[in-house]
Amino acid sequence: MLIHLSSWPEIDAALKTTKTVVVPIGSNEQHGPTGLLGTDWLCPEIISHAAEKQDASLVVAPTFNIGMAQHHLAFAGTISLRPSTFMAAITDWVSSLSRHGFERIYFLNGHGGNVATIEATFAEIYAEWSFVEEQPPYVLKLRNWWDLPGVNSLCNRIFPTGHGMHATPSEIAVTQAAYPDRIKIADYSPQIAPVGPIRDALDYRARFPDGRIGSDPAQASPEKGQQIIDASVAALLKDVADFSNEVLPGA
C-alpha cells in the first residue's frame, strides 16, 4: 500500500492490521558523470515499491527525497538540507505518522551521508521522552538498503573490484534496472575513482573531480540491478516483518 496513491480510509483500514510504515529516504546529489542525481532516493523507492508489489500489506510512505548532501554541493543539481533542517523534517514526519497510530517507523535509507543525521534525529526525538520519563509511542529503525541481510555480500560478489563508496556500480545498476531509458555513458578517468576523507564541498570537488569515490560505475547493468533489487526486496520484507514482530521489553 503506497500511501500517496491511497485514500485516507484505505490507510485507516490498513492500520487495523499493521502498525508499521516504511519510509524510503535518500538524497538528491551528484553520482558521478553518469549516475542519476536522484540515485540515492530512487534506490530505496524502487526497492520498497517493488516490495509493496509483492506484498500489498506493506505500507510505504512517500519518498523523503532530499537529505544531507552538503559535500556534494559543488556539483550541479545537488540539493541538500542542513542537518538541523533534516532533523526538524524527520521529526515532523515521525510526529505525523505516529499521530495516525503507526508504532514502528522503518526508514529505508539510500545515502550513507544521511546516517549520522538520522541517528542524531532519533536521539533528539527519544530525548523528549527520556527527559520526562515517558515511553515514546513508537520505535524508530534505520536500515540502509545495502545493509539489508545478504545485499552487501551480493554486491561485492557482482562487483569484486571498483565497488567504492559513492556512485557505486550497485546503486547505478539499481537505477538502470528501473530507468533503462536514462542510462548514461562516459569515459571514466581513472577507471576506478580515488578515495579519501569527506569534508566540505570545495574540498570534495578537489579530491574527487568527477564526483565518484572509489568506484567504477561502468560495470553496472540493468540485469545486475534487477538481481540486486530482487535480493533487496526479499530481505526488506523479512526485515520489516522482524521489526514489526519484535517484542519490546515490558510488553
Add this chain to the structure above:
Amino acid sequence: MLIHLSSWPEIDAALKTTKTVVVPIGSNEQHGPTGLLGTDWLCPEIISHAAEKQDASLVVAPTFNIGMAQHHLAFAGTISLRPSTFMAAITDWVSSLSRHGFERIYFLNGHGGNVATIEATFAEIYAEWSFVEEQPPYVLKLRNWWDLPGVNSLCNRIFPTGHGMHATPSEIAVTQAAYPDRIKIADYSPQIAPVGPIRDALDYRARFPDGRIGSDPAQASPEKGQQIIDASVAALLKDVADFSNEVLPGA
C-alpha cells in the same frame, strides 16, 4: 530536463542556456474518501513533468512532496511539516539551487495551505539580504497550478457547481488522468461537502467529517483531468518563459 533523472554534467550544461528551475511543491494529505493522499504533490509533478516532455529545456527539480497540512492530521496518511520546518527546508532548497547558478526559482504549488508559509519563507530569505543592503542572487516566484492563466476559469467551466476548495473535482481529475488504475469510488454524503473556516485538526474533522470542503469529486474523470493538464502545461511553459525573461530593475 528532470534533475533527478539527469547527471550533474547534464545540469551543468543546461545552466549554460537557462537560469530557471521549476520546483513542484505540494503536500501529502487526505483528499476526501476517494482522493489520493498524494494529490497535492502529484498534480504539480504531473503538470511540470508533462511540460518538460513538451519542452526538454525546462529544468524541473525533484518534487517537494511534504508541506503544511496540520489541519488534515486527523485523517490517516497525512504528513505535515510545521511551518517553521517547512521554511527551513525551502530555504535550503533555494540555497542549494542558487549555489549552482539558478537565478529564477519557480515554485509550482499544488496546495492552498502551503501559500502563507511559502510566502513567509520568501520574506525570511529576502530579509537576510534586505538587512544588509545587498541584492539576492535570485528571484523567487510562487504559482499555484490552478492560478496559471486560464486554468481556474477552465475548471469552473468544467465543474460549474461543487468545485469547492478541498478534494476538488479538478485535482482529483488530474490524478485520475495520470493514475487511471488508482481511481476510487465512494458514495458522497452530502454530495457537495460543507464549507467553513480552517483551524486545527480536530476542529477540521468535526466540521468536515469525510475531509472534503465544498466539493463534489464524483464529477471528476480522467478525460476532464487530461483537459486540465493540457491547459496547465501550456500555461506553465508560457508563465515560466515570462518569468525567465522578466527584466529586473537596475539590470
Add this chain to the structure above:
Amino acid sequence: MLIHLSSWPEIDAALKTTKTVVVPIGSNEQHGPTGLLGTDWLCPEIISHAAEKQDASLVVAPTFNIGMAQHHLAFAGTISLRPSTFMAAITDWVSSLSRHGFERIYFLNGHGGNVATIEATFAEIYAEWSFVEEQPPYVLKLRNWWDLPGVNSLCNRIFPTGHGMHATPSEIAVTQAAYPDRIKIADYSPQIAPVGPIRDALDYRARFPDGRIGSDPAQASPEKGQQIIDASVAALLKDVADFSNEVLPGA
C-alpha cells in the same frame, strides 16, 4: 477596556463576561513621502481604541507595533522582524492571553505584508495541538481593518482612482484624522505611483523610488479618514461580536 491602561483586577473582572480580546497588529515602515512610519500600526490602534470608546466591554490588548516589513528596509525608519521572529512573538502573545482565559483572540491587522506570516503562525500554533490530537483552548482570527465588512467598498467609493496598495489615501487619511498636527505635504511624481511585484528591499526601492505602490495619497484628508474610522468601528464591533458568538463544532 484597554489592557495597558487597566489593572489586573479589572482584566480579571472583564474575563467574567467576555473571553474575547482584540490585538491591534501592524508594522512600522515607510509610507511614501508623506505617510507616517507608524501608519500600519496606528490604523488598527486608532480603530480599536475608538471602538472601545463606544463599547467599553471590548478588551483591547497593547498594539503589536512591529511586523514583517523586510521589503521596506531601504527606507529610513522602517523596523522589521524576520518572519521567524514574528512567529515566535505572536506565539508568546497567544500563550500569554490564553493563560488568562481568553479563548477568542482577534488580530486586527494594519499591514498586508503581515498576512502570510500571521497565517503561518496560526498554523504553527495549531500544529502543536494537531500533532497530539488535542483541541487548542482558543480560536485565532485575523482580520485586516480594510477587509472589515463594508470598509473596502467605502474606501473605493471615496478614492475611485489612485487608491493603490501601499501608502494608500485611505490609511493616510485615517492617521490624518487621528494626528491632524502631523499631516505632511509633498509633490508626488508621478501622481499615482507605479505597481509591481514585492521582493527584497533593494529591488523594492528601485521599483518604487518614493515608497508608494499604486497610490495617490494627496487625496487623503482628515474628514475622509474620520469617515473610514467610523465605518470601521461599527464593522469591527459587529465582527468581534460575531466571532465571540460563533459556536464551535462539538460545543
Add this chain to the structure above:
Amino acid sequence: MLIHLSSWPEIDAALKTTKTVVVPIGSNEQHGPTGLLGTDWLCPEIISHAAEKQDASLVVAPTFNIGMAQHHLAFAGTISLRPSTFMAAITDWVSSLSRHGFERIYFLNGHGGNVATIEATFAEIYAEWSFVEEQPPYVLKLRNWWDLPGVNSLCNRIFPTGHGMHATPSEIAVTQAAYPDRIKIADYSPQIAPVGPIRDALDYRARFPDGRIGSDPAQASPEKGQQIIDASVAALLKDVADFSNEVLPGA
C-alpha cells in the same frame, strides 16, 4: 522626532545630524491592584516623548512594549515573551535601525525583569562580530530610567519608605502624571507588600498575592510623578548626549 509620527524622508534628514536613536522598552504586566498593566512600557515612553518635546532632534523609536514578564503570568493582562523570543526581536530591531545608519542605539528600559535578557541579547549580537574579528557598526546601551543620574535618589527622597521593587510609587506616579484619568484606588493589605525571590508565575502569586513587591503605591500622586518625569527628562537628554559623543577606542 518620533519615528512613528515621521515620514521616511524626515528620518533620512535627521540621520544627517545624528546617529543616535532612543528605544523605549518595557513590559506589559500586572502592577498590583492599582497600577496600570502598561506601566513598564508607558514610563520610558512618557519620559522619552517628553524629552523629544524639549529637544526635537532626539530620535525616538516606537515603544517596544512587550518584554520578559514570565513571573507575572498568573495575573490577568500580563503578556510576556520568552527570553529567546525577546532576544530575537531585539536583534531584529537593532538590525533594522543599524541598516538606516543609526550607530548608537540606546534602550531606555522600564522593567527590571528585562535587564538580564537585554544584556544577554547584546552579547548575542556582539558575538556575531567577535567570532569573525569584525567591529560591529553600532554601540548598544541599556539604561533603566530609574538609573538615570539623579533619578533613583530623587525617588528615594520622595518615597523614603515603601518604595519597594515592583509596583513602586515612583512608576505608579509617573503614569498618574501622564494618565490622570486612569488613577485607580484600592486598600492595600499589607500597606507595604512583602519581599522575596522571583521565580515562576505560581510561586510569585503565592508569595505576592496582590502582585506588589515591597511597595506602597498609595503614596503616588500625579505631582510627584511629574517631578520624577522632569528629572528623568533632563537626565536622559544629558545621558544620550554623552553616549552620542563618546569616543570609541581606535576612532
Add this chain to the structure above:
Amino acid sequence: MLIHLSSWPEIDAALKTTKTVVVPIGSNEQHGPTGLLGTDWLCPEIISHAAEKQDASLVVAPTFNIGMAQHHLAFAGTISLRPSTFMAAITDWVSSLSRHGFERIYFLNGHGGNVATIEATFAEIYAEWSFVEEQPPYVLKLRNWWDLPGVNSLCNRIFPTGHGMHATPSEIAVTQAAYPDRIKIADYSPQIAPVGPIRDALDYRARFPDGRIGSDPAQASPEKGQQIIDASVAALLKDVADFSNEVLPGA
C-alpha cells in the same frame, strides 16, 4: 560526593537524603598576562570540591566549563558559547538533573559575564511552566562565589586597591593556591589596568590591551588564595544548606 567520580547507584543513594546539587559553572577565557585561561571555571570547581571534602554529603556536578565570553575572543585560548547556545545547554543540564529527582539546583558561578545569560535561562525555563499554570519541580539558584556571604568583603580587605573586575588578584590567588606549579609572572603596565565598558571583542582588546580590567594581579599569592578558598567553602556550605532548607510558599 562528586558526581563524575561516583557510580549511578551511589547517586541514587544520595538522592535519598538530599535533593540539592551544586553545579560549578564558569568560563574559559583570557585572564590577563598571567592568569590561567581556566580561572573562571577552576575557581568554583576548587571551592565546591573543597567543600565536598569537608562535607561528603554535598553533591557536586561536573564543572560547566565554557560560558559566555564573547568579549574575550580577541585573546587566544578563549572559548565562548553564544548566549543562545549557553541557554540551551543549561536547560538540558537542568532537565537531566531534575529527571533524577534533584529539586534544588544551585549554580556556583565564577564569571561575571555569565550572570545575565544564566538569569535569562532561568526565566526561559520557568516560562515553560508559567505559561501553562504549573509549578516547576525544581528551584534554581545562581550564586557567584565572590558573592557568598563574607567573601567579597574579605577580598577587599586583602586587596584594598587594584582588585578590579577582571583578572582580579582574588581569582588569580585562588588558582595559585590550587595550582602552585602554574603560577606565572609578568610586568604589568600599567600596574593597575584601566576600566571601561564591555562590548564586542575588538573594542575590548583596544580598551584593555593585556586583558585585565581595573586589576593588579601581582598582589596575588597562594596563601591569600587559600584564605579566600577557606572562607568561600564555609560560606558555600552554609548557603547551600539554607537553600536546601528554604520552605516554598504553599509547601
Add this chain to the structure above:
Amino acid sequence: MLIHLSSWPEIDAALKTTKTVVVPIGSNEQHGPTGLLGTDWLCPEIISHAAEKQDASLVVAPTFNIGMAQHHLAFAGTISLRPSTFMAAITDWVSSLSRHGFERIYFLNGHGGNVATIEATFAEIYAEWSFVEEQPPYVLKLRNWWDLPGVNSLCNRIFPTGHGMHATPSEIAVTQAAYPDRIKIADYSPQIAPVGPIRDALDYRARFPDGRIGSDPAQASPEKGQQIIDASVAALLKDVADFSNEVLPGA
C-alpha cells in the same frame, strides 16, 4: 600545553608553531554498578593530558564533558544534551578555536553515543561554507580513543571476552589507573551483561537493568588501564601529528 592552565600569551606563542588543537570530548553518564559517571569524558582527558606530558607542544583544550546520553537518563547522575544543543555547542567551540588561528581541530572522543551527533555537527558546520562556495579555514577530525591505531586490538587481547559496548573493562580500567582511590566493587549478575538495541531511556533501563551492555567490568584493573593509556598516548601523538601534516588538496 593545557589551554586552561595556560595564559593567553602562552597560547599566542604556541600558535606560532602549531595550528592543531585537541579537544577531549565525552559524556557524563552511568557506567554500570561500578563505573564512574565521568568515565567517558575522563578517558579522553586522561589520555590527552598524558600525551601532553610527553610532548608539551601538544595543545589540549578543556574537556567537553557533557555529550549526548539521552538513553542513559533513567540512571541517576547522567547529564545529557539534546543533539541540537550539542551541535550548537560544538559549533561555538569550533568558532572560538578557529578565531585564534587553530586550523586543525581534533576531537578525541570517549563516548560512542556522541559519534552521530558530532558527525552531523561537522556537516552542519561545513554546510555553511559549502552553500556559499567557500573553503572553511579549518579541518575537523573525530577520533574515538579506542579507535586510535592499535588500541582496540590491544583491548581485545587484554579482554578477549566480556568486553562489550558499554561500561567496558577497557574504559573502567583507564579510569582505575587514573583514579585508583575511586575503584568500586560490585557483584555482577549476569557476569556479562546482555546486548540489544539502544533507544529511549525507559527502554534502555528495561533491557539493561544495571546499565552495562555486553560487558564484564570485573576484569578491569589499574595495571591494565595503564597499559591501555600508554598505548593510546603513543597512538594519539602519532595520529595528531599525521593530521597536522596532512596536505590539503589545492594547498
